[in-house]
Amino acid sequence: MEEVNRFVQIRRDLHKIPELGYQEFKTQAFLLNYLSGLSKERVEIRKWKTGLFVKVHGTAPEKLIGWRADIDGLPIEEQTGLPFKSEHPGQMHACGHDVHMSIALGVLTAFVKKPLKDDLLFIFQPAEEGPGGAAPMLESEMMKEWRPDIIFALHIAPEYPLGTIAVKEGLLFANTSELFIDLKGKGGHAAYPHHTKDMVVASAYLVTQLQSIVSRNVDPLDSAVITVGKITGGTVQNIIAENARLEGTIRTLSAEAMSTVKKRIEACVKGIEAAFECEADIDYGSMYHQVYNDPERTAHFIEYLEKNxxxxxxxxxxxMTGEDFGYMLKEIPGFMFWLGVQSPFGLHHAKLQPDEKAIEFAISVLTDYFQTL
Incomplete structure (x- = not known):
């Protein structure tokens, strides 16, 4: 039988039980079970919804160092064929949060056994994929009491080689917003279109109009993306659709571009209402603040990597990826970086297979780096 690293095995066990945002009950129980085996004198654990705050006490603390690991999965049917594939139909760790958790547990365990001078706070955060757990966790009473002085996180990157760390000062991830548009017209028989208000046709016109916003309303030196990933409408082939729904996402590199894009979306939708004599409703769903790496802290990390x-x-x-860790970085100095895991399939893909050797590499780098803080 293949012998694997302890934290690789933890990743595989977590990979079997992916759960959606605020439904991470098995995941929380798994984490608690593991943590129960560590020194109770050194570790203090507090639950927050389906997430956890785990404080590792230092020997003579002067500051609190934070590390965030997200814990939820995605509504994707896994197609990896792995022996430890998801046991939950229609759910998968397709964004690498199983890897994130195993790395966090590895670093945490190292400092329970050999504590730092300073205290550490490991934040196991639910609902990163939606509806967003970082902002409410940040505002929780627990985090007001245990407020890190600095905070860090990582995200796996399938496109980067194993054993690499990709990072930069300043803006790393975009501002993001979900987009849901519901159209309501008048249905009827396909043979009598003049007695109806066809929302399939209206939605088709709207999609093409939305695609002109980035090219004609956003500064070419800025960047933005509007993607409509799903359209639903109608019931059967010979009935004109009374309702249609568009679902998509908005990504921008600046807050100003996000505001511009939303204003233009709203103007386009009003035009559709007038042109097709219908009603429309817009919902922006979850909105994530940009991930902006603190220049001073990031420069310190880059200097460490250049040396070691x-x-x-x-x-x-x-x-143009989005991450709700941006809310934490908005309030607390720190940074996020990409961890290379070298997979032919990207994030949110049903066949994503991160190279598990990245786990041991990341634990080694982070346990060493934290000693320089």
């Missing part, structure tokens, strides 16, 4: 892991360091560009 020079071959691993990649200075990357900002990405």
């Amino acid at each position: 892991q020079k071959e691993s360091l990649i200075i990357c560009k900002e990405a």
Whole structure:
């Protein structure tokens, strides 16, 4: 039988039980079971909804160092064929949060056994994929009491080679917003279109109009994305659709561009209402603040990597991905970085298979780096 690293096995066990936002009951129980085996004198645990705050007491603390690991999965049917594939139909750790948790537990365990001078706070955060757990966790009474002085996190990156860390000062991830548009017209028989208000046609017109916003309303030197990923409407082939729903996402590199995009979406929707004599409703769902890496803290990390892991360091560009860790970085100085896991399939893909050797690599780098803080 294959012998695997302890925290690789933990990743595999967690991979079997992916759960959606605020439904991470098995995941929380798994984490609590593991933590129960660690020194109770050194570790203090507090539940928050389906997440956890875990404080590791230092020997002579002067500050509190925070580390965030997200714990939820995605509504995706896994297609990896792995022997430890998801046991939950229609749910998968397709964004690497199983890897994030196993790394966090590895670092946590190392400092329980050999404590730092300063206290550490490990935040196991639910609902990163939606509806968003970082902002409410940040405002919780627990985090007001245990407020980190600095905070860090990582995210796996399938496109980067194993053993690499990609990071940059300043903006790393975009501002993001969900987009839901519901159209209501008048249904009827397909043979009598003049007696109806067809929402399939209206939705088709709206999609094409939305695609002009980025090219004609956003500064070409800025960046934005509007993607409509799902359209539903109608009931059967010979009935004109009374309702239609568009679901999508907005990504921008600046808050100003996000405001511009939303104003133009609202103007386009009003135009559709007038042109097709219908009613429309817009819902922006979850909105995530940009991930902005504190320049001073990030420069310190880059300096550490240049000295100790020079071959691993990649200075990357900002990405249009979204992460609700941005809310924490808005209030607390710190940074997030990409961890290379070298997979042919990307994030949110049903066949994502991160290289598990990245787990041991990340634990080693982080346990060493934390000793420099």
